[in-house]
Amino acid sequence: MSDLDLDYILDENKGFITFNQVKEAGIPYNAVAKKLEAGEIEKDERGVYRRPNVYVDELYTLQYRYSKGIYSLETALWLQGLSLRVPAAPVMSFPYGTNTKQIKEAGVNPVILRSNFEEGVVEVKTPGGQLVRAYEAERTLAECLRAVYKIDIQIIAPAFKTYVANGKIDFARLFRYAKMFKVEKKIQSYLEVLS
Incomplete structure (x- = not known):
C-alpha cells in the first residue's frame, strides 16, 4: 500500500517527493528507505528525493x-x-x-x-x-x-x-x-x- 502511495506522489510531482509529503501521506519512512536502497529514488538533498531519470531541479x-x-x-x-x-x-x-x-x-x-x-x-x-x-x-x-x-x-x-x-x-x-x-x-x- 505505501509503495503505491509513494509512486502516486512521485507521479503527481513529476518524479519528486519531499519528506513532508511522505509524512503527510502517513507513509512509513522505511518505504522511502527501501526505494533508496533499490535505486528507485535518489536523495537530492536532505528531505528531497527524486527518481534517477528526473531532471535535477535546483x-x-x-x-x-x-x-x-x-x-x-x-x-x-x-x-x-x-x-x-x-x-x-x-x-x-x-x-x-x-x-x-x-x-x-x-x-x-x-x-x-x-x-x-x-x-x-x-x-x-x-x-x-x-x-x-x-x-x-x-x-x-x-x-x-x-x-x-x-x-x-x-x-x-x-x-x-x-x-x-x-x-x-x-x-x-x-x-x-x-x-x-x-x-x-x-x-x-x-x-x-x-x-
Missing part, C-alpha cells in the same frame, strides 16, 4: 531548503518568461530577520525585505516542471526599477518589451506596485516608449 530544491524564500528580481523575471537571461545566481527574497549566512553559502543571492514580503506571490513552473513561489510579473517589473538593486538596463528593457508584447498588461496592478516601490515615473517612461 530552483525547486533551493526553495524546499529555504521555504521562506520567494524568487524575485532577475530570477522572477526569468521564471515569468520575461527574460531570456538565466540568472548566474538565483535571487530570493526573505523576511526581515532572516539569517542569510547559509543561504549565501548555497549560492543564492538573498534580498531582505522589511515590508511587503508576502505581496504578489504566485506559483510558477521551473524549467523542470516543478511549482515554486515567485513574485508576479507586475511586482517584479516595478521592483526591478528600484535604484537600490542596480538591475542592468539590458535585462529590464527587454522584460518590459516582452510584458507589453504579451498583451496582458494589468495597468492597475502595475501602477499599484509602482507606487509601493516609488517608481511611478520610471514605469511611466517605459510604458510611453513601448506604446
